Amino acid sequence: MGMMILGFSVSWLGALLWNHASQKLPTSLAGTLIVFETLAALLYTFIFFGGMPSSQILVGVALLCVGVALSVRVFQPVKH
Numbered sequence: 001m002g003m004m005i006l007g008f009s010v011s012w013l014g015a016l017l018w019n020h021a022s023q024k025l026p027t028s029l030a031g032t033l034i035v036f037e038t039l040a041a042l043l044y045t046f047i048f049f050g051g052m053p054s055s056q057i058l059v060g061v062a063l064l065c066v067g068v069a070l071s072v073r074v075f076q077p078v079k080h
Contacts, residue, residue, distance in 0.1 A: 025075075032071040035064050 022030040039061060046053055053061070
C-alpha cells in the first residue's frame with residue numbers, strides 16, 4: 001500500500017512540475033522535450049529486463065537526442 005501511495009504521489013508531483021515548467025517554454029520546444037520521457041521509458045525497460053538495446057535502438061536514441069539538441073539550440077537567445 002505504501003508503494004502505491006508513493007508511486008501516485010511522485011507521479012502527481014512530476015505532472016505538476018512538468019505543467020509548471022512547460023508553461024514557461026514555447027509550445028514547440030515543450031513538445032520536443034517530451035521525447036526524454038520516451039528515452040527514460042526505454043532506459044527503465046532495459047534495466048528491468050536486464051538486456052542491452054540493439055544497435056537499431058541505439059541509433060534511434062542517438063537521433064532523438066540530436067533532434068532535441070538541435071531544437072533547444074534553435075530556441076537559445078541570439079547574442080549580439
